[in-house]
Amino acid sequence: MSEEHDPFAYPPRWEADVVLTDGGTVHLRPIVPTDADALRAFHGRLSERTRYFRYFGPYPTIPDKDLKRFSTVDHHGRVAFVALLGDDIIAVGRYERLPGTSSAEVAFVVEDAHQGRGLGSILLEHLAAAARERGLSQFEAEVLAENAQMVRVFRDAGYQVSRAFDEGVLHLEFAVDPTEASVAVAWAREQSAEARSVHNLLHPRSVAVIGASTDHAKVGNAVLRNLLAADFAGPVFPVNPEHRSVRGVRAYPTVLDIPDPVDLAVVAVPAAGVDEVMDACLVKGVKTLVVVSAGFGETGPDGRGAERRLVDEARAHGMRVVGPNALGVVNLDPAVRLNATLAPTLPGPGRTGFFCQSGALGTAILADAAARGLGLSTFVSAGNRADVSGNDLLQYWETDPATDVVLLYLESFGNPRKFARLARRLGRTKPVVAVKSGRNTVLPALAATGVTVEEASVQALFEQAGVIRVESIAQLFDTALLLAHQPLPPGERVAVVGNSSAIGVLAADAALGHGLVLASDPVDVGAQAGPDQFAAAVADALRRDDVDSLIVVFVPPLAIPGTAYARALREAAEGLPEAGSKPIVSTFLAAEGIPAELAVLGPDSAPTHGSIPSYPSPERATLALARATAYARWRSSPPGTFVRAEGIDPQRANAVVEAALLRADGTEVELTDDEVIELLDCYGIDVMPFHVVSDADSAVAAGGELGLPVVMKTASRQFRHRSDLIGVRLDLTADDAIRHAYAELKAVAGVPEVYIQRMAPKGNSCSIGLQDDPSFGTVVSFGLAGVVSNLLGDRAYRAVPLTDTDAAGLIRSPRAAPLLAGYAGGEPADLVALQQLVLRVSAIAEDIPEIRALTIEPILASAAGAFVTGGRVTVGPPPSKHDSGPRRLRPIT
Numbered sequence: 001m002s003e004e005h006d007p008f009a010y011p012p013r014w015e016a017d018v019v020l021t022d023g024g025t026v027h028l029r030p031i032v033p034t035d036a037d038a039l040r041a042f043h044g045r046l047s048e049r050t051r052y053f054r055y056f057g058p059y060p061t062i063p064d065k066d067l068k069r070f071s072t073v074d075h076h077g078r079v080a081f082v083a084l085l086g087d088d089i090i091a092v093g094r095y096e097r098l099p100g101t102s103s104a105e106v107a108f109v110v111e112d113a114h115q116g117r118g119l120g121s122i123l124l125e126h127l128a129a130a131a132r133e134r135g136l137s138q139f140e141a142e143v144l145a146e147n148a149q150m151v152r153v154f155r156d157a158g159y160q161v162s163r164a165f166d167e168g169v170l171h172l173e174f175a176v177d178p179t180e181a182s183v184a185v186a187w188a189r190e191q192s193a194e195a196r197s198v199h200n201l202l203h204p205r206s207v208a209v210i211g212a213s214t215d216h217a218k219v220g221n222a223v224l225r226n227l228l229a230a231d232f233a234g235p236v237f238p239v240n241p242e243h244r245s246v247r248g249v250r251a252y253p254t255v256l257d258i259p260d261p262v263d264l265a266v267v268a269v270p271a272a273g274v275d276e277v278m279d280a281c282l283v284k285g286v287k288t289l290v291v292v293s294a295g296f297g298e299t300g301p302d303g304r305g306a307e308r309r310l311v312d313e314a315r316a317h318g319m320r321v322v323g324p325n326a327l328g329v330v331n332l333d334p335a336v337r338l339n340a341t342l343a344p345t346l347p348g349p350g351r352t353g354f355f356c357q358s359g360a361l362g363t364a365i366l367a368d369a370a371a372r373g374l375g376l377s378t379f380v381s382a383g384n385r386a387d388v389s390g391n392d393l394l395q396y397w398e399t400d401p402a403t404d405v406v407l408l409y410l411e412s413f414g415n416p417r418k419f420a421r422l423a424r425r426l427g428r429t430k431p432v433v434a435v436k437s438g439r440n441t442v443l444p445a446l447a448a449t450g451v452t453v454e455e456a457s458v459q460a461l462f463e464q465a466g467v468i469r470v471e472s473i474a475q476l477f478d479t480a481l482l483l484a485h486q487p488l489p490p491g492e493r494v495a496v497v498g499n500s501s502a503i504g505v506l507a508a509d510a511a512l513g514h515g516l517v518l519a520s521d522p523v524d525v526g527a528q529a530g531p532d533q534f535a536a537a538v539a540d541a542l543r544r545d546d547v548d549s550l551i552v553v554f555v556p557p558l559a560i561p562g563t564a565y566a567r568a569l570r571e572a573a574e575g576l577p578e579a580g581s582k583p584i585v586s587t588f589l590a591a592e593g594i595p596a597e598l599a600v601l602g603p604d605s606a607p608t609h610g611s612i613p614s615y616p617s618p619e620r621a622t623l624a625l626a627r628a629t630a631y632a633r634w635r636s637s638p639p640g641t642f643v644r645a646e647g648i649d650p651q652r653a654n655a656v657v658e659a660a661l662l663r664a665d666g667t668e669v670e671l672t673d674d675e676v677i678e679l680l681d682c683y684g685i686d687v688m689p690f691h692v693v694s695d696a697d698s699a700v701a702a703g704g705e706l707g708l709p710v711v712m713k714t715a716s717r718q719f720r721h722r723s724d725l726i727g728v729r730l731d732l733t734a735d736d737a738i739r740h741a742y743a744e745l746k747a748v749a750g751v752p753e754v755y756i757q758r759m760a761p762k763g764n765s766c767s768i769g770l771q772d773d774p775s776f777g778t779v780v781s782f783g784l785a786g787v788v789s790n791l792l793g794d795r796a797y798r799a800v801p802l803t804d805t806d807a808a809g810l811i812r813s814p815r816a817a818p819l820l821a822g823y824a825g826g827e828p829a830d831l832v833a834l835q836q837l838v839l840r841v842s843a844i845a846e847d848i849p850e851i852r853a854l855t856i857e858p859i860l861a862s863a864a865g866a867f868v869t870g871g872r873v874t875v876g877p878p879p880s881k882h883d884s885g886p887r888r889l890r891p892i893t
């Protein structure tokens with residue numbers, strides 16, 4: 001049977017786990033005939049009112065004939081999705097194509113107990129995506145006017161809905177293509193739902209420790225000890241089948257024996273016993289799990305299988321999972337006081353959120369934060385990151401009123417495209433600082449692309465998303481201390497005040513080296529100056545209109561303790577209104593973090609806004625300030641808009657790619673010249689006309705047809721793209737020149753085929769490319785051609801999707817870019833034409849994830865425009881996790 005007619009065969013991509021508005025999860029998939037009994041049971045649980053709204057009549061039971069029809073669809077003209085919680089169907093959505101049209105009638109029904117959880121909008125999104133894939137363009141729906149909840153689902157989806165009213169029934173029609181409004185609605189709902197799921201994790205009303213041990217050397221004992229030591233605000237239930245109590249707290253044989261509801265279960269039993277624990281948690285209705293047990297995906301294929309089963313079962317029963325192999329989760333809100341981790345030392349409460357993948361580093365990170373006086377709001381160490389990932393935490397922290405700064409320690413990205421989108425959005429209101437491992441290693445997935453992305457380019461991609469990338473945990477805290485306690489710099493002008501000219505010069509050198517601007521020479525108050533003189537110099541610097549930030553460097557004299565100078569500095573800053581908008585960093589030798597004398601204390605006696613961080617060296621202080629300044633510049637710059645190029649035909653382009661993949665049986669394949677031309681034409685990218693010929697006479701004829709002058713290129717890749725142009729002959733203006741050039745190229749390359757192409761106007765040779773980077777998904781690159789540019793790797797990169805601001809910045813980022821702007825008296829190129837070309841290439845990446853690599857070169861950029869003379873495209877199964885389509889949780893791998 002074909003996929004269209006086999007009721008059990010549907011595209012695997014149509015199956016998904018989704019998060020609902022209350023933070024719970026359900027599994028969504030197309031219906032199959034074996035769902036008949038579950039569908040009948042679902043119908044039986046519906047109230048009379050719900051059945052009436054769906055079927056416009058009582059319809060108390062489903063006749064066998066209807067049951068068969070409802071549960072047997074062709075997954076093409078008739079499609080139905082079921083939402084499953086465990087083994088129960090709790091919602092059904094379906095569409096049926098109207099004969100002879102590209103429209104389908106859509107309807108859905110949600111079990112009464114689960115109405116108001118956002119299932120209707122989820123079903124509509126997934127049905128619309130399936131309909132588009134099956135060539136449908138419009139949905140129609142008949143809704144009783146009194147069914148306000150269903151009308152609201154259609155009205156609030158972001159589509160342009162037309163309505164007609166007849167005898168109490170609303171007839172609704174709308175196109176199913178995504179609109180800017182529908183995408184915005186979906187993303188807003190995604191943010192709210194995923195944030196809520198993390199909120200449930202970090203604000204439990206009760207916690208069970210499954211595997212709580214009386215052995216102080218075991219992790220189950222450590223978790224329970226830390227929960228009790230933190231004075232968790234709710235009840236804590238140890239689960240231990242062999243003891244009546246653990247650490248003086250009554251224990252229960254299983255989680256099912258606990259008399260009260262359990263919001264969070266911390267699982268600390270060996271991996272082999274987790275399946276049994278999961279079964280009990282599912283029956284108990286636990287909302288969230290933290291699995292600190294090891295022995296899962298990190299151990300190999302068998303462990304990965306167990307990890308998939310764990311997360312599959314949890315999601316199917318409405319739960320989110322942190323871990324396995326996790327350190328745990330922390331919420332330092334005084335109203336929660338949750339330490340569900342293996343870490344014995346916690347920092348004080350603060351306004352910084354921290355996500356860490358590495359459990360091994362997590363304990364040290366928490367201890368370091370405590371030692372340096374960096375308070376945290378929440379902390380999650382996700383271990384294997386099988387379910388809850390950094391993206392979920394970004395969604396939560398975006399609207400968390402208790403978090404102002406976000407810190408990330410990342411080893412990889414679960415969904416790189418989504419990470420870039422979320423980080424870019426979050427960074428506009430809250431700084432995101434990240435350590436990303438793998439800086440000097442080549443990841444296998446990146447090596448498979450055949451193209452190495454330079455470290456400088458990876459840094460540019462972080463900057464595009466507004467992420468402050470640092471090189472170490474120490475630098476992470478250095479930057480966080482400044483962002484958490486001081487305002488953002490309003491500009492790049494910095495003053496240096498100190499009592500040592502040598503250290504002042506070091507600070508000034510470091511500032512200039514990091515791109516800051518000195519407002520004046522460093523001010524040295526002298527080694528003999530007292531605290532009052534020192535504070536007066538600080539105040540004078542802060543009052544200056546040409547100073548945006550201040551670096552204070554200090555060596556304690558022998559006669560007066562350094563603490564007196566530190567208090568004088570803090571009091572001087574507190575007494576000046578100007579200090580509220582100008583950050584201060586300091587170097588009090590041997591003082592690191594937020595010393596008591598530099599701290600402004602909040603009501604909980606923790607350092608708060610206005611506290612002045614101290615660094616052990618002026619270089620570290622200045623580097624933190626430079627990073628904050630660069631972030632402030634990014635945050636104040638126009639965010640740009642996502643521009644969809646006109647005159648594109650993605651359906652025709654997808655047909656080209658699908659035909660090529662079919663020819664290659666789904667493996668990677670390079671498109672033919674004709675396929676490249678057609679693909680680019682679908683996106684409004686014209687290639688200079690050319691012919692492929694195999695003899696001199698044909699070359700002359702082709703030149704006459706194209707119009708002289710022409711360029712001739714050998715078909716041999718070995719010679720055609722060499723920088724010495726040995727495989728190219730330019731500016732051929734006569735038949736004899738064409739014949740002579742043909743003979744030369746045939747002799748050089750040893751192949752008879754050559755390209756004859758109309759000569760483009762002279763200009764700077766450029767290149768635009770697409771490649772798949774495992775850290776960021778698809779990236780667009782731009783550079784000027786030439787041996788020097790290639791040798792130096794002078795290319796710039798941006799992650800897809802691109803805004804108009806991204807595109808403009810991309811073509812101006814290579815070091816050789818001034819050549820395009822008229823350097824040394826040259827004629828400026830048409831930068832707008834280049835920018836539009838970049839946006840069209842970005843649209844290709846957005847629409848066709850099967851593009852594995854694309855290069856358009858050479859592009860001749862001149863005042864007359866940007867002329868494309870060639871291109872290469874490789875297509876294959878998409879390796880990246882893309883951020884398009886209806887809402888879904890990251891697939892379990």
